[in-house]
Amino acid sequence: MSIITDLHGERPIVTDMDAPDLTILYGSQTGNAEYLAYQIHGASEKNGDTVALASLEEWLHSDDRALRRLLVVTSTHDNGHMPDNAAEFWEWIQSLEPGALAGMPYAVLSIGDSMYDDFCKAGHDIDGRLHELGAVRVVEGVDCDIDFEFTATKWAKPAVADLLAADPWTADAPTAGVEAGMAESTGDSDRRYLARVSASQNLSKPGSAKEVVHYELTVDDGGFAYEPGDSISVFVTNPPRLVEEWIAVFGDVDVTRQDATRPLREVLAAEVELRLVHPGLIAGLARLRPDNRAVARLAQMLQTGDRDGLEEWLWGRDVLDVLTDLDCRDVPAEDVLDILRPLQHRDYSIASSPVGDDGRVHLTVNGVRYDAGGRSYAGAATSFLRERAVDGSPFEVRRVPAHEFRLPAADVPVIMVGPGVGVAPFRAFLRHRDAVGAGGRNWLFFGDQHRAYDFLYEDEFADLSRRGTLTHLDLAFSRDQADKHYVQDEIRRSADELRDWVAQGGYIYVCGDKVHMAPDVDRAFADILGGDAAVDELKVQGRYVKDVY
Ligand SMILES: Cc1cc2nc3c(=O)[nH]c(=O)nc-3n(C[C@H](O)[C@H](O)[C@H](O)COP(=O)(O)O)c2cc1C
Known part of the structure; x- marks a missing residue:
């Protein structure tokens, strides 16, 4: 039995099958590594090999952790730390005895941002530790920067082929230490709470080039606590006006995803990223429309690593612009949904004190809003928070605890x-x-x-x-x-x-x-x-x- 998750990593789909030929496990905070893992998974299964996909955390807690070959895809977060859903796996492999994974073929794909001192550190840590435990690094790991799709696309295909060509590991992954890892985890790090906007105020004055707004959130559920230095994730939905623009193109239809049929409008509003275009969208369109020359020209840029050229073309366009300008509005809605990224939550530093502000959470939000080519664009969070400030309706938030960004002792300058x-x-x-x-x-x-x-x-x-x-x-x-x-x-x-x-x-x-x-x-x-x-x-x-x- 193996665990495969849906694109959002929220619904583990348990399938009956023998140990998969390849297991792809991801660590991802904001969805990039998860998306990448999902894409690699989709491409890898084409040759009839069985490939399982799960987050590192889900896999660790699954009943059957049989591994034949392992591909880890992980980001790095909060200045050199593991993403939340990789933390327990990291604890676990640190607790294993030397030789515990002797002979297991593996490779690690790391994504990060080279502006950080600890570029791709989480991936390096996992890679180094697997190696210490005796696992066999079949392919040298790769570090992908913010334009990760360029590097990852080139690396993944041959890397997966090499992994699948390696002799499978036949031992069972050790169970020791899994519970210890769980005990160390905070347990409620993923807990979502309902919040409402209780006050808001423009901070930028008329004449400013910016639109900075101060928001105050009241969290409905008890038990929400934070410390100075923490951030908060706001689970936004897409602007209704943008969703209507999509419905005008694709129709007010129902779509089937992961065996469930729902209105397209619902999926567009809450599940897929419509604002931020990612280069992988082009790779997806190239698969769906192999004869479209405009798409092929851009896909070629992705393959050859011409990031400047592709980014220049993508600049200022949202996903609907891309579909329109590449003459892809007739691609069936379900196929388009499959190549979109999950809707990203937006993270903000908390600007209030847990002691001095009555439990409220203050945010300082930079608005994104502009007009171009006859369309009006607004950042997903900009319009989301503004609407919530007007109608008072609740939405989900999650605390993001800081690691090092903490106040020192009270008397320290x-x-x-x-x-x-x-x-x-x-x-x-x-x-x-x-x-x-x-x-x-x-x-x-x-x-x-x-x-x-x-x-x-x-x-x-x-x-x-x-x-x-x-x-x-x-x-x-x-x-x-x-x-x-x-x-x-x-x-x-x-x-x-x-x-x-x-x-x-x-x-x-x-x-x-x-x-x-x-x-x-x-x-x-x-x-x-x-x-x-x-x-x-x-x-x-x-x-x-x-x-x-
Ligand atoms: C608060 C924060 C801290 C980060 N710290 C690092 C870091 O220390 N090293 C690094 O390489 N990337 C760092 N990144 C960049 C992420 O790894 C990068 O954005 C990645 O694409 C996120 O992938 P994910 O969505 O799968 O988590 C950081 C990003 C954020 C938002």
Whole structure:
């Protein structure tokens, strides 16, 4: 008996069959690795081999864990950590005796983001540990960056063929330690709660290029708890207007997925990603429409690794645009649904204090909204939260606990760099330290485009400064003067005093844009603190922590 899950990993489908020829197990936080595993699974079964698919966690808890050959597909999360549904598997393989998996053929596909210091670390950790346990690495693992589909597509086909050609493992996976792994897990890390928007307020003022909104959520169920530094996942649905655009094309029909027949409208609203286009959509269309030359031209870019060309073409288009512009609106709805990714939840840093804010959860949300080519686009979360703020209807959320992004002891100085909506967790830190009367000093670096329109939480920070909680507030508004001025310039300007704070045990936190801001801020701290080695040493001590996206 083997476990196969549906695309969302939510409904394990248990099938009666002997041990599968290949078992594909994924660790995935936001659905990318899961999607990839699902695609590889679909392509692998074509040759008559039996291939099982499950999350690492589901497999660990299944009744029959027979393995013949193993392919692990995993992302890395929260600065070098396992995705939640890989954590117990990781605990388990760490608890096994040397040689426990001797001779088992395996390969690991890792996805991550090379902007992080711990690029693909979870995949490397699993790969290294399987090797230590005696498993046989049939194919060198591969590291895939944010455009993972390019690298993964090239790697997966020959890798699966090599794995299937390897002699199967005939022993049973050891059962020891599974319960220990379970005991260590938090148990409720996946629990979803119902929340409502109880208040909202525009933070960007008229004239701003941005649309930042402060939301306050009340969580209906008891038992929801969080700590400063945590984030929250909001399980959004797609905007009704967008769903209607799809219905106008595909009709108000019923569709059958995983043996259940439901209205297409329902599936479009809640289950599939309609906003964010992924390159795998092109690979899927190429399979469905082998004679379509426009699709073939783009699929060729995917195969040859021309990521710039493909990304340029995809830029600004949503999924419906892609189907329209590639003349694929006549593909049957069920086939289109099969090549869409599961609807992604949206994660936000919590901006409130569990002590000072009556159990409410505050979010600082950057809106996405624009018009192009006669269509209006709005980010799924932007319209979702706005609608919920108007009608008060409940929706699901899940706590995402921070690993290192935590306040130190109450008397330790804290340096926070959070321009734009990166300020959210620092508002939480400051409100928390204020509420509990922590004595440690607090220094915030904040910046954005214009002071007049973009100074988020200006009054609150002024108040926290007056009360003495906010010891220093350094501001960098980039477009208020001829020369651009950023938080890293403010950091350099205060080099001497920052060195003192760090010498006195201070912690540094950076939150926000990972592409430009975080590397520039890293450079500035390395320059003022004595080079990269000094920053690395702080990282090792957990005193230089980033939450960047
Ligand atoms: C909060 C956060 C932390 C992350 N940390 C890392 C990291 O330390 N190393 C890395 O390679 N990728 C990191 N990533 C990038 C993810 O691995 C990448 O987005 C991946 O595609 C997610 O796959 P998933 O949806 O299957 O979880 C991080 C992403 C987020 C949102």
